Amino acid sequence: MLTGHEFEEAIVGFKAYLINQEDGKVVSRFVDMDESQLDSGEVTIAVTHSSINYKDALAATGAGRIIRRFPCIGGIDLAGRVTASADSRFKPGDEVLATSYDIGVAHHGGYAEMARLPADWVVKLPAGLSLHDAMALGTAGFTAALAVVRMEHDGLTPDKGPVVVSGATGGVGSIAIEILAKRGYHVVALTGKEAESDYLKGLGAREVLLRQSLDLAKIKPLGKETWAGAVDNLGGDVLAWMASTMKVGGALASIGLAASFSLNTTVMPFILRGVSLLGIDSVNCPMAQRAEVWRHLATDMHPADLTSGAAQMVRDIAFADLPAAFDDYIQGRIKGRVVVNVAA
Template sequence: MKSFKAFLIDQDADRKVSAGFRTLTEDQLDKGDVLIRVAYSSINYKDALAATGKGRIIRRFPCVGGIDMAGVVERSAAPRFKPGDKVIATSYDIGVAHHGGYSEYALVPGGWVLPLPEGLDMREAMALGTAGFTAALGVQRMEDNGLKPENGAIIVNGATGGVGSLAIDMLAGRGYEVVALTGKADQVDWLKSIGAARVMLRSELNLADIKPMDKGLWAGAIDNLGGDVLAWIISTMKPWGTIASIGLAASTDLKTTVMPFILRGASLLGIDSGYAPAAIRERVWARLASDLRPRHLDMLTREVAFDALPQEFDRYIAGQAHGRVVVRIAS
């Protein structure tokens, strides 16, 4: 039986998480309909939390990490796919409760697999990955809720992260005026280079005194932080403004009032990229290959070899990463 390399995350009796490369065989993979020879994966903040044990992300040990994968079908019991097809698979239980994309081979249920979108190659698809899909899903939901470029400025927080930076590029490419909110003063020029019309620093905000309803500033918002920053954004939404709630990097708490929702008609949209239905996934991925394709994807992306994967996670945990990191799995 063929053996291959995988990055396995495990936990000992004291619940201490460890991770490293292991040699596996196909019979050690989880059940699935489609065997994929993985070409590329990517690194998301969730992957770093899982691999370092800094977050309770893994729901079953041991588990091969990596919530994204792109590769070529080796064998398929799913009627939609045949050997040689180029495919992608992201989120669901991949990399958290089902062996994931940090492996030279992956076996996944057919319902979790999509054809590689026309107009993207496998590396580009992983430069987008879950982060790009999540950002695009947020834009899609906001536009379905009435957001248009003429409505006014859009604020994006967590702006240097994968979701934030891709959202800035997508929105600017669609003609929106984008304001990037970041805690990293040294990244102002970089944020402007990918499409931000203006950059605000979090240190400029008075989060100790958030009014129930402040001056309306934003027609829309992409929120990756939660907590007090989201509360401030809610208080400063324009009438009929819409917010995509995507992340909780700052806090899971939200202290606000119903006033902006009732008196201004603001909307807070929850963005669940993990278990979005297949029809929505295909619609969003089609847009990622067309009108939502980031204009600066190459500039936003850095590639690392599979062997270099472990060294990258601490940079994410320390908040030192920006843009996207693609992992080249195939030799």
């Protein structure tokens, strides 16, 4: 197997999954490219693994207006080995990962055998993580861990009460449940998928609350105090319900908008119960905090189910099988995480 400069010199072309626009429609396909077609940046990487996020599925299928520049190689996450670097922080052979920023939306991303990125977007793989595990986590795991870090910084501790997680079967939700459970929290998984109750309990959820059991048409400004913490992936009425049912001093992390980007609520939970609404932005997170969160994911927040475990949270697919996987995300059939073995 070639490594370092030998690997760099051997590569002439590479395979990529390119998202383009033709006659006003988004069209995605595998293409052959060469290094001259990569975007600018100081660090060139031989990509070994990527992952699939809901955002990736929206971008590749055109179901969401995600891509800001055509053509663009998809994949907002990538991990691999440095083949060339103009930045002294990285050298050929270094194992690295990168998520977010403009990757996969306005800068060629992780669905390719090679990538070139600005050095300020690249994180050295922390000890305790493999390249595969880094992508089993990816943006979803980073976002979940960032939410927990923010909530605990706000004062959340296991003794203060239960934590509810919506969108529980998705990537962020699944990893958030396992991280929280590992840290001793009483986790309640909120889901619309009753059939996945065993999966959620396998991740560490103490209880499973069905979304259809909630009367979201009648959300009180202040409901029964229930949650010390909450992680919301949905937005809309679910987020409003969570806000109304938080305990005094509760921390509510807003992560996603899978249901709606709107929020119809009142100021009462925030001024009468001191609830904190924490916006979790994984894209623009400063590098110092980004590296620290990844250190947590390699140590005290490392989920056990990345490679094994009863819940079977992670599924691997071949690079060639990538296009067929997107529909499960669009149709809401996915659970856990999917790792794309780019170099296999």
